[in-house]
Amino acid sequence: MCGIVGLVRNDGKPVNEALLKRMNEAIRHRGPDEDGFYVKDSVGLAMRRLAIIDLAGGQQPIHNQDRTAWIVFNGEIYNYLELRKKLEDLGHTFYTNSDTEAIVHAYDQYGSDCPKHLRGMFVFAIWDERTQELFLARDRVGKKPLLYAEVNGELVFGSEFTPLLQHPDISRDIQPEAIDCYLSFMCIPAPLTAYRQIRKLEPGHSLRWRKGEIRLERYWQPDFTKKLDIGEQEAGERAVEILRDAVKVRLMSEVPLGAFLSGGIDSSAVVALMSQESSERVKTFSIGFDEQDFSELHHARRVAEHVGA
16 A cells, blocks of 8 residues: 655755654555655655556656656556656656656646646655755545644654654644544544644645745545536436446556455445456455344355356
8 A cells, every 4th residue: 555754854954864764664564565765965755665556667766857856656546547648748758657657747747736637546745856845745535644744844744643753853742622523523634633743634635845834735626516417317327437437447457456345335336347347357355243233244245246256
C-alpha cells in the first residue's frame, strides 16, 4: 500500500536525516519492497514502496525531465497511460513506465491543477527546486491518508501518525474537540485528528508550502445540483456501466490480484464484474466465524461458485 513521509524547513538549515530515516522506518509495514530518499538542503522526502506497476523501474523518488521536481507517491493512477500519451504529445519525455512519473510531468504541465487530471487513489508530495515550493495533494474522496504538522519552522508530513510522532517537538496532546466528535459520530472529520498539533489534509484538497506559509486549496467537490431525467431501467444500466468501468481500470497490475468477498451486495457485484473482465480466474478471500449468526462464509462461497471465482 506504500507510504510517504517528509520534512521541509523554513530557516535554511539542513533537514535532520536521521529523523527522516526514523520516520520512514516507522512505515516499513506499508511498503516491504523498497525505500527511497530525496535530501537536499532544507528538504527531505522519503517513501516505502509496495510495487504494483513498473516493478523494476518505478523506484521513488522520481523526477521530471530536467530533475528540478521530485515526487514521492502513495496510490495508483488508473488513467496514467492516457495521461502519459497526452503529455508525450505535448513534448514530455519519460524515463520509466511508472504511473508516478506521469504525476510529476502533469505537475510540470498543469501546476497546482494537476490533481484534476488524475483518476485514482493517491497522496503525493512534490518538491519544486525552481520555486522552492512543496506541493501535497490527496485524492477526491480521501482513500489515501495524509497527515501534517507545523513545528518550529518545519512542515512535517506522513501517511500515518507514527512517523510524525517520531519528531521530538510534535506534541502528543489530545484534541478535545476531536474526541467529542468521535464519541458523538464515531469518526473524526478532517482536518481534525485526535492530536492537537496534527492535521489531516482533507479529501479533494491540495497544500502548497513556500517560505513557511501554507495555502490550502479545494480542487474538487461533488456536484449534487445536476438532475437526471431518466427512467429506472436506464438508471440501472448506467449504474452497472459505471461500476464495470471502475472495476476494469482497477485490474491493471503487474502482480496477482484478488478480492475480499463477504457475500453481500457490494463485494459480490465487484467480484462478479472482475470475473467477467478478467482473463484469469479471480481469487477471493473471506472470513468466517464459528457463530453461524455472524458468519457470512456460506454466502461468500455461493457467490464464488456462481461467478466461477
